[in-house]
Amino acid sequence: MSTLDYRLLPNPYDPIKFEKVLDVSSNDRINAYFVEKIYENETYLFLIPNNYYLEIFWCEWLIEYSINKRTLVCPFLRVATKIKHSTGYWPKLAIQDDGYIFEQGSFLKLDVTQLIENRNLELPEIISKLCQKIQKTKSDVHCGYSDAESYYFNELEGLKGFSKILLENQSELDANPHLALNTNTKARRLKYLTIIAKNVCKPIDIRSLSIKLLQWSKDNNAELTRYVDPKGAIIGLNGVVSAAPYIALAKEMKLITSVSKVIALTNTGKSLVLDQASNISENSFILSDYERLWYVYTILALDRDLILPILCTLQQGKLKKSQLRRNFKDAYIEYLKGLFNHAGRQSSKRVVAEALKRVSSWSKAEKYSEHLVDPRISWLIDLGLVVKEESASISLTRNGISIVELFKPLFKEYSPIVTEYILRRSFFRDIAPRIVPKLQKVTHAENCDKKIFCGKLAEIFEFVRTQTISPIPNRIVASTCFRYAGLYFYLYHNIICDFTFLVQFLQDQRICQEIGWKLRWIKSENDGYLSK
Amino acid sequence: MTNLDKFALKDNPFSATPIFDEIIWAGMNKLKKEIERRIELSIKTSPSALILNFGDYGSGKTHAARYFTSKLVLKELTKRLGISQPLALHLNLPRVASGCPNELTISILSKIGLAKLKSDLGKVKTSLETKKTGSFNNVLNNICGDSELEKILEVFLSSEDDDLDKIGRVLFGSASYSDLKNLKLTKKLESGSDFCRLMSTIFNLLTYKSEGITPVYPSINIWIDEFEDIKSLSGKEQEGLTAYLRNLIDWSPTYLVLFINFTLSPINDIQDLTVFLGEALSSRIRVKIEFTEPTPEEAKIYVNELLNHRKWRIEEPILKSNKFFPFNEKTVDFLLSSISPRTIRRINEIFSLVIELALLDKYVEEIDDAFIKKNQIELGLSDT
Numbered sequence: 001m002s003t004l005d006y007r008l009l010p011n012p013y014d015p016i017k018f019e020k021v022l023d024v025s026s027n028d029r030i031n032a033y034f035v036e037k038i039y040e041n042e043t044y045l046f047l048i049p050n051n052y053y054l055e056i057f058w059c060e061w062l063i064e065y066s067i068n069k070r071t072l073v074c075p076f077l078r079v080a081t082k083i084k085h086s087t088g089y090w091p092k093l094a095i096q097d098d099g100y101i102f103e104q105g106s107f108l109k110l111d112v113t114q115l116i117e118n119r120n121l122e123l124p125e126i127i128s129k130l131c132q133k134i135q136k137t138k139s140d141v142h143c144g145y146s147d148a149e150s151y152y153f154n155e156l157e158g159l160k161g162f163s164k165i166l167l168e169n170q171s172e173l174d175a176n177p178h179l180a181l182n183t184n185t186k187a188r189r190l191k192y193l194t195i196i197a198k199n200v201c202k203p204i205d206i207r208s209l210s211i212k213l214l215q216w217s218k219d220n221n222a223e224l225t226r227y228v229d230p231k232g233a234i235i236g237l238n239g240v241v242s243a244a245p246y247i248a249l250a251k252e253m254k255l256i257t258s259v260s261k262v263i264a265l266t267n268t269g270k271s272l273v274l275d276q277a278s279n280i281s282e283n284s285f286i287l288s289d290y291e292r293l294w295y296v297y298t299i300l301a302l303d304r305d306l307i308l309p310i311l312c313t314l315q316q317g318k319l320k321k322s323q324l325r326r327n328f329k330d331a332y333i334e335y336l337k338g339l340f341n342h343a344g345r346q347s348s349k350r351v352v353a354e355a356l357k358r359v360s361s362w363s364k365a366e367k368y369s370e371h372l373v374d375p376r377i378s379w380l381i382d383l384g385l386v387v388k389e390e391s392a393s394i395s396l397t398r399n400g401i402s403i404v405e406l407f408k409p410l411f412k413e414y415s416p417i418v419t420e421y422i423l424r425r426s427f428f429r430d431i432a433p434r435i436v437p438k439l440q441k442v443t444h445a446e447n448c449d450k451k452i453f454c455g456k457l458a459e460i461f462e463f464v465r466t467q468t469i470s471p472i473p474n475r476i477v478a479s480t481c482f483r484y485a486g487l488y489f490y491l492y493h494n495i496i497c498d499f500t501f502l503v504q505f506l507q508d509q510r511i512c513q514e515i516g517w518k519l520r521w522i523k524s525e526n527d528g529y530l531s532k
Numbered sequence: 533m534t535n536l537d538k539f540a541l542k543d544n545p546f547s548a549t550p551i552f553d554e555i556i557w558a559g560m561n562k563l564k565k566e567i568e569r570r571i572e573l574s575i576k577t578s579p580s581a582l583i584l585n586f587g588d589y590g591s592g593k594t595h596a597a598r599y600f601t602s603k604l605v606l607k608e609l610t611k612r613l614g615i616s617q618p619l620a621l622h623l624n625l626p627r628v629a630s631g632c633p634n635e636l637t638i639s640i641l642s643k644i645g646l647a648k649l650k651s652d653l654g655k656v657k658t659s660l661e662t663k664k665t666g667s668f669n670n671v672l673n674n675i676c677g678d679s680e681l682e683k684i685l686e687v688f689l690s691s692e693d694d695d696l697d698k699i700g701r702v703l704f705g706s707a708s709y710s711d712l713k714n715l716k717l718t719k720k721l722e723s724g725s726d727f728c729r730l731m732s733t734i735f736n737l738l739t740y741k742s743e744g745i746t747p748v749y750p751s752i753n754i755w756i757d758e759f760e761d762i763k764s765l766s767g768k769e770q771e772g773l774t775a776y777l778r779n780l781i782d783w784s785p786t787y788l789v790l791f792i793n794f795t796l797s798p799i800n801d802i803q804d805l806t807v808f809l810g811e812a813l814s815s816r817i818r819v820k821i822e823f824t825e826p827t828p829e830e831a832k833i834y835v836n837e838l839l840n841h842r843k844w845r846i847e848e849p850i851l852k853s854n855k856f857f858p859f860n861e862k863t864v865d866f867l868l869s870s871i872s873p874r875t876i877r878r879i880n881e882i883f884s885l886v887i888e889l890a891l892l893d894k895y896v897e898e899i900d901d902a903f904i905k906k907n908q909i910e911l912g913l914s915d916t
Contacts (some may be wrong), residue, residue, distance in 0.1 A: 014711055203807050259763075260770040264807040472820070473587055501892065520588070520825075525797060 006050070012122045013054045021124050026182065030096070031200045033125075034059075039131035046127060047109055056116070056126070057109035058134060062095065075138035075288035076110045077145035079164040080152070082137045087114050093152045134154045146174055146344030165425070170344050172419040177339070177348035178355050183305040184245035188232025188378035189224070189293050191285045192217070197255050197269045200455045201257070203262040208406045209247065220284045227285045229381045229388055253298050266369070267527075268298075271483035274467060277492070285382070289436045290487055292383050294407050294433050297427055297483075299379065305355075309335035310376050310406050311396070314386065318393040321377065326368040332359050383435070402434040424499035428490050438494055445489065445497035451514075456493070457502075460485050461530055474532040478503070478519060481530055506530075536891065539858035540848040541682040545838045555599050556841055559590065559826065560681055560876075563621075568598055570789065573764060574751040580781050580788040582816045586796055587823025590877025593793040595822070597622045597755035600791075619644070619738065625761045629813040632769045633724035633776040634705045637731055640754070640895030643862045646700050649734070652748045653689055656737050659745050671740065676733040677798050680719035681726070685733065702728065725779070726774045730790035732783035739787035759794045762808050774810035781816055831868045831879055835859075858890065860900040867904060870913045885911060 007014055015024040015033040023036040032049045047057040060072055060078065077091065091111040115133050116126055137143060149156070149167060192213065199212045215421050217224075217234035224230050227352070234242045243415060247263070250256045255269035265273070269342045279288035287295065299307050313324060313331040336356045343349045362368045377394060385400035393445035396404060407418070423431075445453060464476045474513035482499045489495040508510060521528035536543060570583060587592050590665050592599045599605055601620040603795065608650055610617045626635035661666040662767070669682075684702055691699045697713055701707040705721045712720060721727055741747040756777075762770055777790060794808075809817070826834060836855060839845065848859050856864050871878050890896045891908050896903055904911070 203811075258767060259807045260767045260774070260810060398740065472822070475796070522797070529796070 006111055008050050008052050009048070009054065010052070012120075013048070013126075014476060015048055015121055015123060018122070021383060022127065027099055036129060037127050039128065039135065042135065044127075044131045044134065045107075046130070047107075054116075054119070054259075055111065055113050056130065057092075058112045058130070059107045059109045060105045061277065062108055063369055073493055074145055075134075076141065077148035077152070079115075079134055079137045080110055080148045081143055081145055082140075083112070083114050084148070089114075090148070090151055093155050095155065114330050126359055129434055139339055142349065144343075144345045144349065146348075148172060149344065152232040165421075169417075169419055169421045169525065173342060174345045174348040176419075177343045177351045179302055179304045180306045180355075181249070181299075183252070183375050184248060184459040185375055186242075187245040187286055188229070188375050189227075189248040190287060190291070190382045191377055192232070192234065193250050193253065193255060193274060193295075194287075194291055196246060196250045197265060197273050200256050200263055200265040200269070201273060203259065203264045205262050205353075206258075207240055208241035213246065214240065223284045229378050231378055232276070232375075236323050253302060253391060263324075267477045267480045268478045268483075270477075272485075273292055274464065274480075274484045275487070283366070286380055287384075293435055293487055294314070294381055294483075295379070296431065297423055299383075300418060300431075301423055303376075304418060305335070305339060306332075306372055307376055307380075308407060310380070311385070311400065314394065314396050314400070315404055317391070320391075321374070322366065324377070324394060325366045325373050328369040329359060329362055329365040330375050336437060339417070385435075399437070403431070406430060406434060422455075423484045426498055428486055428496045428498050432490055433498075436491070438490075440494050442490075442494045445495055445501055448495060450511075453495075454511060454514045456489070457485065458517065460488060461515065461517045465532070476530050478521065478528040478530055499526045503528075536887070537593075537852040538845065538897070539860070539887065539890070540840075540846045541887075542844050542846060542853060544884055544887050545844040546880040546887065547839065555595075555602050555605065556838070556842060556843065557595075557599050557605075558837035559830055560591070560831075560843065561754075563821070563823065564590070567596060567748070570791075570821075571600065571609065571618065571751075571753060571821065572613050572615065573607075574753060575610075575618060575825040576589075578786040580857055581790070582777075582781055582787050583789060583791045584794060584817050584820045585791055585823060586794045588825070588873065588875055589795055589827070590873075590875035591795075591823035592876045593795065593823050594757055595876070597746070597757050597793060598790070600753070601755055605640070616750045618751040618753050622755045622757065624757050625759050627761055627764065628769075629766070630769065632765065632773045633704075633727045634721075636773070636776065637727040638704050639705055640731060646696055646703070647693075648687060650691070650696070653685070653737055655748050660740075663744055672733070672737070674701065674742075675736040676768070677730065678729055681718075681721075681729055681733065683719055683863040684719065684730075686720070687717060689713065691818040697845070724776050728776050728779040732780055734913040735780075735788050736782065736786075737785075747787070749787075751789060752784075753789045753791065755793065757793045759792045760797060760808075770773075770808070771810070774808075774813045778810070778812045778816060811886060825874050826876070826879075828865070828868050828874075831874060832864060834876070834879065835864055835883065854898075858899050859899075860898055863900050863904055867913075868900055882911060 007016060011013070014312075015035055016026075018024070025034045025036075026032070027034060030049075032047050035046045035048060037044050037046070045059045047059045049057075050499050051053050056075070062078070065225045080091055080093055089202065091114060093108070095106050095108055104216065112130055112134065117129070120124075121129070131182060133176075146363065149170065153167060165440055195213060195216050196209065199209055204212075214234060214236050221233065225232055235248065236242070247256070250269075253260070254266055255266075255272065257264050257266050258264075272291070275288070275290040276287070277290065279290075281288070297349050309332045310324075310328065311519075312335060313319070313327050316327065319327065336352055336359065340349055340352045343352050374421070377386060377388075380400070381388060385403060387396055388394050389399050410489055444485065461481060463476065464481050468476050479499075485502060486497050486499060489497040503521055504518070506515075506517075508523075512518045517530045517532055519528055519530050574581065587598065597852065601622040603617075606617050606620055621640060623636070623639045623643065626632045626639065628635050644652075646674075657668045658735055660671055669686075672682050672685065673679075678684070680847075684699075687704065688699045695715070696706070698711045701711050702715065702717060702721065707717075707720055707728065712718065719726075721730060734873075735752050738749050739747045739752060762773065781788065781790065839859075840851070840855060846853075848857070854861065859867075867882060868874065871882050886899060886904065886907070889910065890899050890903065892913070904913070
């Protein structure tokens with residue numbers, strides 16, 4: 001079978017000698033042998049170069065470049081990590097062309113020679129033992145791969161699944177692997193958070209803020225009783241403390257922060273209150289489109305790992321709340337297991353493992369779930385993603401189903417999980433249309449007429465400047481501006497303009513000159529300034 | 533250390549952080565004049581002032597603080613302006629879990645030095661007593677209004693050198709019961725208000741002037757650096773500190789200037805800095821000085837002046853045709869347009885690295901565009 005004229009490998013390692021027990025093919029273009037072995041119903045491919053010494057590479061064909069290659073490559077990274085831990089060296093990883101134009105094409109190869117413990121064995125046994133070791137390592141969910149991903153960045157650059165975007169996303173995921181807001185079961189209505197933000201435009205002490213919130217609650221109490229989900233009222237009889245759960249939630253969502261003795265609006269909170277559109281709705285607890293999009297973004301960015309498993313649970317169909325609370329534990333555990341696979345570092349895996357341990361130990365699951373599930377169901381009702389029927393069953397709305405469909409692939413191993421990094425890149429492209437669908441045609445910002453777009457941006461920046469209180473004149477925070485701009489463009493001009501696009505757009509000095517504003521982006525802080 | 537003679541330099545002039553000895557100011561003339569004007573006004577006009585210096589990291593705020601508190605610099609400046617030298621101190625914002633006002637007071641007293649302070653206050657007393665016996669106590673009483681605190685200052689002024697440590701502990705707020713007993717004092721300084729009253733009394737005395745009495749100092753300039761660190765303090769300490777500074781200005785209504793260096797950063801979460809300063813302090817800000825990014829032209833002047841400062845430059849004939857030697861002038865333009873952000877620190881970092889790389893390359897006689905492009909990646913410059 002061999003077309004190789006010179007077989008250089010030592011006898012115990014010569015694949016041709018073992019053709020009857022191993023599936024061997026030779027490739028004289030790359031002067032190597034391919035050996036295929038089925039081990040416990042899985043096929044393993046090895047490349048053995050025709051040399052005087054034995055080298056073995058574990059391989060996989062790359063049929064097409066796609067994001068799913070992540071599923072293929074991550075096991076290789078785990079094995080590489082294992083070799084690094086045991087030898088102190090990263091093994092060679094490369095994408096190699098097989099030298100033929102019309103056949104397979106390229107393959108990924110990883111040098112697994114260091115995994116061979118006993119070189120006195122013959123090749124078939126060596127291969128079997130390698131298969132055993134590789135199988136054990138590649139399915140070891142405790143083995144991280146983020147370090148390997150960083151180390152082999154250049155080698156994997158060609159693979160779409162290992163783009164810089166996913167690498168950075170993975171990095172952000174590992175920095176904050178478990179995102180869940182601390183919530184009080186009383187904090188049900190998102191509208192109160194908007195009212196809090198609007199009352200903190202100037203710094204205010206907590207007591208005064210509570211009084212204002214109580215007053216608004218009192219003035220709108222009748223509306224709450226008529227609302228689709230009349231829970232979460234701030235009861236005036238209990239005094240200012242009844243406002244505390246909402247103030248705490250507003251802090252958790254980074255709308256407001258404490259400074260010395262006062263509460264102040266954050267740069268994030270500022271972007272919520274900038275909307276000038278007059279939103280007269282039939283009920284004061286109904287969120288405007290602007291608010292809905294704002295809260296969806298914020299909740300995905302900060303509460304992803306509770307809101308998504310709840311949405312997942314609702315995939316099952318209409319559920320009574322008690323059923324939802326009962327089913328939530330298992331759904332949450334499954335979700336956390338998936339999250340564990342996504343975590344790329346030991347430290348991030350530990351965080352998720354701790355959450356898994358906590359949830360698994362819930363003895364009265366329904367009781368624990370109630371505190372987590374109930375307020376979030378109310379939020380999802382406010383966001384229009386979930387509806388409560390007269391029978392008290394809860395189900396996903398059409399928008400809710402659309403969102404779940406979008407996030408479904410996330411639960412597959414190795415697929416990218418959403419972090420704020422992804423939200424900044426594609427919230428308006430991928431998510432906003434599912435929350436506030438547009439009947440008219442939408443345009444992507446990069447396809448807009450540049451002059452008109454720059455003109456609108458200049459107006460937005462000028463508007464934000466007039467709304468900014470600061471002893472420093474003519475300077476506005478980029479994140480506040482860009483979040484507002486994205487919402488403004490989408491809602492009022494049908495333009496998709498994501499955060500990251502604006503950061504890149506404003507790197508061009510000519511654009512800055514046209515707009516009259518210069519962006520100073522501070523990478524380490526993931527934010528920046530615009531100054532006139 | 534490979535010598536820089538071939539580049540007509542005694543040393544690498546681009547230090548990334550401000551240096552201590554013979555502090556130099558290069559370029560940035562507009563900013564320099566603005567600060568000089570403030571110092572001049574602090575002496576020529578009496579009202580105390582709070583000045584906010586704001587800018588990005590690396591924009592030169594700390595350098596300005598060091599420069600304008602340097603005795604050599606102030607000597608030359610005041611001689612040029614025909615005024616006498618103020619007392620100028622450069623401090624960092626205290627970062628302690630508790631007792632920030634106490635910490636700030638200790639910093640100020642330590643910077644002045646207890647022996648020097650005793651000597652300076654002694655001069656005030658002597659001047660007043662020479663004019664009229666008992667007048668020092670009257671003045672002290674008018675300024676201070678706290679008899680126990682006045683007693684502490686009187687004991688300080690009349691203390692022997694051996695007792696300076698005891699009275700020092702009293703001033704620092706760390707006196708023991710036996711210290712107080714030995715010095716026959718009843719009050720221990722504890723509250724922020726106590727420390728503020730102490731400092732404002734001292735400042736008022738040091739700048740006291742009246743007919744026939746020349747002040748020890750024409751004004752006092754205090755530079756507080758890294759003020760943005762206030763965010764890391766607890767709410768209670770933030771409040772204590774801003775109250776201290778507000779009272780200091782109010783209780784020292786003449787000839788005191790506080791320069792507050794504040795680095796802007798979105799990481800503060802809040803755009804409105806008045807929240808950190810507190811309304812009381814914010815409302816007292818007289819002037820805001822922005823440390824902006826230099827324009828390419830300003831940056832070029834900065835590079836030129838630094839390269840050719842007598843501290844570093846060796847006079848060589850080549851300088852007649854190229855004052856930017858060892859850089860080619862076009863290369864300086866290219867570098868300055870490529871650096872982003874174009875802060876002084878970043879300019880120093882890049883130019884310093886370029887010189888070091890050129891030094892290691894024995895074939896380089898002049899640093900030109902080709903050399904920069906060759907080392908683009910190492911310099912972290914974008915592809916142009």
